[in-house]
Amino acid sequence: MALFQSGNPTLSQKIFSKSAADVSGEVMTVRGTMNKFGFMLFMVIGGAAYTWRLLAQGAPETMQTFMMIGIFGGLICAIAIIFKPTWAPYLAPAYGLLEGFFLGGISAIMNEAFAEKYPGLVMQAVGLTFGVAIAMFLLYNFKIIKATEKFKSVIISATMGIAIFYLIAMVVRMFGVNMPFMYDSSALGIGISLFVIAIAALNLILDFDMIERGADAGAPKYMEWYGAFGLLVTIVWLYIEMLKLLSRFAGRK
Numbered sequence: 151m152a153l154f155q156s157g158n159p160t161l162s163q164k165i166f167s168k169s170a171a172d173v174s175g176e177v178m179t180v181r182g183t184m185n186k187f188g189f190m191l192f193m194v195i196g197g198a199a200y201t202w203r204l205l206a207q208g209a210p211e212t213m214q215t216f217m218m219i220g221i222f223g224g225l226i227c228a229i230a231i232i233f234k235p236t237w238a239p240y241l242a243p244a245y246g247l248l249e250g251f252f253l254g255g256i257s258a259i260m261n262e263a264f265a266e267k268y269p270g271l272v273m274q275a276v277g278l279t280f281g282v283a284i285a286m287f288l289l290y291n292f293k294i295i296k297a298t299e300k301f302k303s304v305i306i307s308a309t310m311g312i313a314i315f316y317l318i319a320m321v322v323r324m325f326g327v328n329m330p331f332m333y334d335s336s337a338l339g340i341g342i343s344l345f346v347i348a349i350a351a352l353n354l355i356l357d358f359d360m361i362e363r364g365a366d367a368g369a370p371k372y373m374e375w376y377g378a379f380g381l382l383v384t385i386v387w388l389y390i391e392m393l394k395l396l397s398r399f400a401g402r403k
Contacts, residue, residue, distance in 0.1 A: 176371040183361050187378035190246035194382070197250020198257065205258040213255050220251030231379055238375035245379060249386055260393055268400035275392040282347075283385060286354040295352075297359035305356055308349045335401035343395040350388040357381050 197220065204213035227245040231238050261272045289295040319329050332339065361377040 178365050178369040178371060178373045178377070180362055180365045182374040183377040186374050187381050190242060190378055190382050193243050193246030194250040194253065197247040198254030201251050201254035202258045205262070213258070216251045217255035220248045220255070224248035224252060231376065235376045236372055238379055239372050242375045242379040246382060253386065253389065260397060264397060264400045268396065271396050271400060275389060275396055278392050279385065279389040282351050282388065283354060286351055287358060290355050290358045295355050297355055302356060305349065305352050309353060312346055312349060335398045340395065340398050343391060343398060347388065347391045347395060350384060350391055353384050357384055
């Protein structure tokens with residue numbers, strides 16, 4: 151039964167179904183999950199503020215070091231959480247902090263690079279990210295968009311297609327083959343960014359549905375951290391895509 155499905159690989163049927171069968175104490179709630187997501191978001195902001203300040207203080211090398219720590223440390227934490235959800239209460243906050251190191255660094259770099267052409271680019275990306283996230287939550291909460299099986303299959307397929315496309319682009323670039331539309335300000339490039347943002351936003355619908363179903367099924371309490379972690383993964387993806395889109399628009403000026 152496809153009770154738990156999400157385009158986000160961290161929120162999968164297997165993980166939630168297995169956890170729901172192992173309940174021995176307190177159970178997961180939607181409010182508890184969102185509270186933990188809020189705490190993780192606070193960790194992201196804290197980490198981002200630190201690396202942002204490093205660049206402002208004239209320490210780009212130190213900032214880059216923390217960015218690398220954020221990238222690889224965050225990846226290790228994410229893999230560990232996915233394969234061992236019971237570790238989520240301990241590793242999810244660390245993941246938030248590490249992602250903050252990376253996001254703060256890349257945001258500071260983008261802010262400096264487009265200071266003249268597009269002042270306020272980063273704040274606009276932040277505002278758009280949260281605006282889209284709130285809009286998706288309202289659309290889900292008022293049942294305007296429903297996470298039907300057909301809807302899920304389309305978004306999951308599109309998400310997998312994007313992942314494969316990005317992987318191919320990364321591999322061919324390693325062999326010296328450039329795909330300009332991946333980075334330039336052409337109409338095709340902007341169109342690709344808009345499509346990816348739309349899919350990332352719709353993944354939030356699946357994430358909200360997954361968390362709600364997990365709570366209804368009585369998943370164990372630690373899955374609140376896991377659900378918050380999965381939601382943050384989608385939010386981070388959405389923010390990065392927003393940065394890319396706005397940088398494309400800046401390149402057209």
